[in-house]
Amino acid sequence: MALAEPKVTLDLARGLGLTADEYDRILRQLGREPTYTELGLFSALWSEHCAYKHSRVFLKRLPTAGPRVLQGPGENAGAIDIGDGWAVVFKMESHNHPSFIEPFQGAATGVGGILRDIFTMGARPIAILDSLRFGDPNDPKVRHLVAGVVSGISWYGNCFGCPTVGGEIAFAPEYAGNPLVNVMCVGLVRADRIFRARADGIGNPVFYVGNKTGRDGIHGATMASATFDDKAHEQRPTVQVGDPFTEKLLLEACLEAMATGAVVGIQDMGAAGLACCTSEMPARSGTGMEVELSSVPQREEGMTPYELLLSESQERMLLVAARGREGDVRRVFAKWELDAVKVGTVIRDSDLIVRHQGHEVARVPVDALADGPRYEKPTAEPAWLAERRAFDPLTLPPPEDLPIALVALMGSPTIASKDWAFRQYDQQVGINTLVLPGSDAAVLRVKGTRRALAVATDGNGRQVDIDPRRGAAMAVCEATRNVSCAGGEPVGLTDCLNFGSPERPEILWQFAETIEGIAEACRALEVPVVGGNVSFYNETSGQAVLPTPVVGVVGVLEDANRHATQWFKSPGHRIALLGPDDVSLGGSEYLWTRHGRVAGRLAPLDLGLERRVQRAVRAAISAGLVTAAHDCAEGGLAVTLAESCVTGPARIGAEVAVEAPGRIDLVLFGEGPSRVIVSVAPERARGFEAAMAEAAIPWRWIGVTGGERLVIRTGRAAVSVGLAEIDNAWRSGFERHMA
């Protein structure tokens, strides 16, 4: 077979994204020049996206162990024991670059990819959460991206049949040239039925299952490992198209095949496709694999070995079956009208041997591919940071028009209602959703048990920008606090770390600090990190996105009926504020919307206190002492109260008085960790007081629910706004841009 393949040279390697050093390393590891196909394998597997070249040394710092952990990082997703023989499997992934190039399909295939990560583990997906960041919604180009991304997520998730129950959408100009599309998926599996991406058992057959292979997304992984410039749109031919219907069939077929006992190991063909699976699976098992590419089901004619190995066609898996059980695999996939073709065998030698029509086109040690280079590149604190942090927001004049300031915050697109997006998502299929999108965390029951899961995602790029370490720790605190405010005990965490180019020392410093912050918080809160994703090179023409770690947390409620939502339930309930007084306007939503600045210092963070506050909230919820619980986040205390007034089925006002140190704008809009407001029915007030005394946290009564207004007094000042005005601003703040 004479394929006219390009001659392998250093230049060619460079063109594929490899450095001169990396090319040398390939020569050394092979002891010869690679073939063109082999070079393709290395370029994909050693891309930043697959090899975590720049991040691996830092990721080691994350705490990944815990008594409930069944699977930490290193597999398609993490798994946590939730009792009664069940495990929750979850992970978050980014699809930023593809979504910028083609928002609808990019976001859709992002959902497809994370769903596969969950069901390759043997788990049935039960929930999707989407965490999105865009530029200024006043820009029509941004609106086009928002509309495309949301409808792509909606199409894929709805058609597949997994509810989207939570997430966030935030806006900042830094994301204009590079939106962030992070999607988390949560699934359930019997704890003793978790499948792994392994190629065990010499002689076991290797099956290709799912959609046919086309030339989609070749070098997608490499693309995700490069920054955009003005030519971004020329990279278009790599766009992949999603097929949620086939994905649904693949889900059912995979779970059914797993139930037969014929499946030894399985991995989805995501980034770097077949190349990735055929090297990573045997590498994990200390085996090798031989594959015959001409057996691969193909959608297009004349595909080369290189293309077949690197294609990122969607809805495909590589499955290692038990020898002798081939018939079971074929039967199940035939029932679901999917291809299941034997393409190879697990072998003893730890090589990946690739043949095409019988001719060997690649022979590479699997470890050489799977253990890519690791770098410890220099980090440096950005020069501008000290100055930005030295800025004191209190040197700005206080607002004279407090009601207007509050209404403006409620209508800022980041804080405003995201109903426009969520109503496009099926939120209930599976009939497990006890708390729909719109509260601090979504709550899903676990059928067949008394338990429920609470899930939330969080991240605040502005806070991380001015203080990566504390900002990242605060993201962990906020996501876990959200889960606690629903009544769930946080049991596991996944993260998606969205940064600019790691080749810039300032960016890598932000990244390193972020990891430290996440690690500190997770250790203090005893929440293990069981999986995640790093997305570097989020920049366009040298402008990086805000450093944005997004954190996804899963919590367990022992009693599904004992959960809480964030909105006030009736008039006459007492309102309490739990947590410290320390807040700051540094990095706050107020400072940004009112003054257009991202500067100042973050409020102090006491992780021990954070933990006690969360525990106190959970205890109060499970004892039935509170009627609402809401975490104080963007917009500070005033916005938190306003949200509790208007985000529920009925509008209920509140009158509160807060005696706290500091200027009124600081008290109202200052942001800080470890703070929660709750409402308590009068007859439970004594019980609540007793519970708080035991919790050893600062707290106090601040007011009572009722009326048509939100009134907040502090010192001699007061702000009073009608709920209708608050509600209108909140409901239209985002949606008016999308109409």
Add this chain to the structure above:
Amino acid sequence: MKFGVVVFPGTWSDCDFHHVVSEVLHQPVKYVWHRERDLGDVDCVILPGGFSYGDYLRAGAVAGRSPVVEAIRDFAAKGGLVLGSCNGFQILCEAGLLPGALLRNECLQYRCQSTHLVVDNVDTPFTRGLRPGQVLTMPISHGEGKYQVDAPALAQLREHHQIVFRYATAEGAVTRAANPNGSLENIAGIVNEAGNVLGMMPHPERAAEAVVGGTDGLLLFQSLLGSLVEDGTFLKR
């Protein structure tokens, strides 16, 4: 009462209906695979929601021409009870078991939200436990739920009291604002002339337990349960 829940490639409310029938109503229920030509021993067939065959051509189009639908056609002709919800409604229309068709929502977006339905016709096995004008709360979740039928067919629907549910306000007023998808006359559900085949866009199975979305959907099942008579016929009232 024995239920059968039909499963097409791409169906996703099958498990939810199964759960409600077995865990909430405690009735026997089985899945019916789309290739089957014989429904077996069932009293009521449910066509659940989902995206059968991806709904890639038109919602319900491919499923509407599958072997199991032919079996359902015979079953319905003999008076068997058929409930199609969401994609099931779309399939029944595509199969010609119900008149009309479901078009893309007027807003051109998918809609998942709670809706109120006013009950127009209580003389069906599915609604015999309800009051005329009663308002039910049930969620919808679809991208193609705008009911469409031509004027003569609409006149027929009216004449035979085939319109069962209409989107309404919480007070039961049939208004434009209460119409989530632009459906003709706010139609949310219809029956065939004989009254034994019901198609509706809302999801009764998502409103069958107090903890998840209320219990108004259960009223339909409870109407059904009492409707069966020994000789195999059913009660309308």
Add this chain to the structure above:
Amino acid sequence: MKVRVLVRLRPGIMDVQGAAVQRALVGLGFGDLRDLRVGKVIDVDVDASSVPAARVRVDEMCKKLLANPVLEDYTIEPVEASSLEATSALR
């Protein structure tokens, strides 16, 4: 044998999508746009000895599946030399 099916909404059925696209185009400055309707084109390649034979077959496909008579009309067109080129370029 290649033929092309055009499936369009029947007269009297509101083309919401077409109207939305039209509004968007007018908003983009295409004031000279009088009307716009969106339908489907289905390019079919069928084993048949002649264009008329292919037409008959494809007509059956339309009746069986491709068009919904409640909503849609369809026309079947042979693919002529010129458009054939365009089509084949797509393969």
Add this chain to the structure above:
Amino acid sequence: MKVRVLVRLRPGIMDVQGAAVQRALVGLGFGDLRDLRVGKVIDVDVDASSVPAARVRVDEMCKKLLANPVLEDYTIEPVEASSLEATSALR
């Protein structure tokens, strides 16, 4: 002036819709079906003095909105007498 735009997926882009419809038709007994692809037809009526002028305008519309260059190719066709009839019958 009436013209017609055919918008189709670019070569190499998976036609999810077409593949599903093709499978369905084969299942319905159309074993003679070799290939099927689904695209959009957009019938445009634009104020213009001549067909070429209309084409230019519609080409702009395609570039601005009607076709997604990442995924789709388009061709613009004049509406000839025969198809004009079919089209006008739809109004």
